[in-house]
Amino acid sequence: MTPADWIDTAAVPPRALPDTVVAALAYLSEALGHAVYAHWTLARIKRRYGSLAEAKAAQPVVLKLLLAHDGAVEYWERGRLRTVSANQAPSPQTVLARLLHTHRRRFRSGASYGKEAAVPAAAQATGPAAPSSWLATHGPAELAWLARAGRFAQPHAAANTLGAADDAQALALFLRERAGRSPHTLRAYGAELRRLMRWCGARQLGPLSDLKRQQLLAYRHALQHGEGHTTGARPPRSEATRTRALAVVASCYRYWYDTGYLHANPAAGLSAGSRARAGFAPTRLLPPALLAACDAWLDAPEPDVANTLTAQRRRAIWALYRYAGVRLAELAWSAETGLPRLEAEAPGRWTLYVCGKGRKPRAIPLPTPCVAVLRAYRCARGLPTEPPVHEALPVIHGHKGEALQSAGLYREVKAIFAAVADGLQAREPAQALLLRAASPHWLRHAYARTLVVDHQVPLPAAQALLGRASVQTTAAYARTDLSQLRTFVEQTFAGPLQYED
Template sequence: MLQPAGVAPAWLARAGRFANAVALTNTLGVADDAQAVRLFLRERASHSPHTLRAYVTELRRLAAWCTRERLGPFSDLTRRDLMAYRDTIQAPRHHGDGKTRRAAPATVSRALAVVSSLYAWWHRTGYLSVNPAEGLAAGRRARMTWTPVRFLSAAALANCDAVATGDTPDDVPSTVWTRRRAIWALYRFAGVRLAELVWNEALALPRIEVDEARQWTLHVTGKGNKVRAVPLPSACLPALRAYRRVRGLPDDPPPGEQLPLIHSERGRALGPSGLYDEVRAVFALAAARLPPDDSAMRVALEGASTHWLRHGYARTLVVDHLVPLPVAQALLGHASVETTATYARTDSTQLRAFVKGSFPVP
């Protein structure tokens, strides 16, 4: 999975100077980087195809750099090595058009975050005796300067909503389409991460609670196994109720119901790949129905994922409706309010409106 072009398989299948050979403290129970990388990816990235691809891409980038520099494996890299790698990906590069460009800050931040996460997890689980990547990523500074950019425009979202609430396509079974509409409604109007809609039988989550006024609240498990409650707007309830009727369930979940929210065709809980594919299918259909000259929106829809809907949900709360940051933080399940605050920096016109409103003309 990790082998980039020009890197021999044996390069990763060994242990470096910082690998912990003491079985008592090496809780992973493996003796080389190849096995340790697989466990890391399974633990930290397997819940989302998009996350897994991103993690593998960044680890391949590091492996390719190590090969060029005649370094490695990963568990042999020193702090100085990793700092040199950071300098390399931040340095300007010459391109075929004769221009020199630097990697986008978001690209650099993502690359360093993945590498830092690998070493921190390895050290925490005892595979490494030290963490040479401590402080590699910018940490707090990165969170304060990061700005989410993976958004769909209001027009693109409206186009997707029209597709999702429209008639069943001729080539899609009605039961599949009803399920797809329900999945779209949950990601579109709850702002959840991909993995948060995956059924956890031990916790009986995610689940829906309905109050006396027939208002729905979605309960999910977020990062750090923290449970949070997300009120669902009325806009998404028709699709969810229609899907429950197709499954032979009452419109509203009764108290104590412990069933997966979404099922596969075989009757089991639908996993992360299935959920991801259903949302991507809505994006693809919306892109296919665009006029031929609307290439910009088509490109955006073809590259969108479930996390784009989460970004859009956050922006709607923070920018469009000025929801207080602590409230938005609780709804999104952010560990830090600083992460929630980044969405406020995505619209400079909002800042101008705040200033004008604070200092009106006499």
């Protein structure tokens, strides 16, 4: 296939790549926001920079290779810009093929894109692979039960901005928007929706858009009183789990109502989400001493791996979770949103932009220690030390692909915890056990506690940095530490009380 046989589906409207390999590589460089292939000779580098002195300052590695070889090639591979002599470099066709494979969700062959375009819009409403695969786990009877519209649905009304014709399509769109970024969230949402479907099936109710408020209240009563074994759905054991189960159901109906698929919301007030947030108390917290031990371990790696790209990447991952308080999935690259993304408003003043829950973008200023680590990591990747404006590039690269996703990010942080725990095992076994149980989300709790408890950051500001929906959840971190409350009490009643006659 020629480059022109490939379609850039992210362009509006979608467009074919240029005819030649060189032009296609230039197009990819502009579309992806970074260099992908450049063949340098002494004559070309002189024309580009005017003098060898300027070329040495701008391209020291390239000029060093040109002094010993006839040509040098810069090419993009596995998340970094590599520079080798021309006789060792892959061909432009090979680089182009690798890039198209890496970004296969964006760049599609003309044949496959034509087949997708031929699928009716209603069939495409099942969304990306994750929500579609969840629907595919249901049998024919369950799918037939879902592929209907009940009394509250308005599938053909002008107010139905969702464009769904039945519950199956509406449910897939809900899962794609609210749970599509995280397989863990998708699994949890799917389990709760399946629990409701089984409860309805045992009572010959449904579809979901046909349930009345009294029926949903009966479902809530069944959850609260442990009624569910007869339906094959195990009832939630704890109050928090029951609250989350109802919250998923309420969120689905609210989404359908807000987008116009339903003309009424029978699940309004079904979930006591505010009371659950008020009772939230973070327990998965790492003591500051253990965080400092992890920082020290990363600052003093083994000599043979101190400057490798792998070590720099691990430091960058740790710094972002440690100093930005992001959720695990928020650091995973999404080509659809172009997030997460780094921007430098001024030298040393960097901001991390992420896509949070509900697809809400969030800006997080990064402190100086984090910026220093990210600079070193970008240099190891062959990138500019300061991120250019509108850089469309994964923040964390993957060795086998373009970006490291949630599973890889999780393994990297767990590896840090395990390595530090090995060093503490002999003298502090209890602390080592705590580290082995920790996960990246514990660093988010530590970030929140540092803001709220250690530095008394105003709750609205901490809430904005954490991307939380409720300020009550953010305030819960203050309840985990009595020392601050004790200080307030001591300062309030430090002197003798004065009574007037």
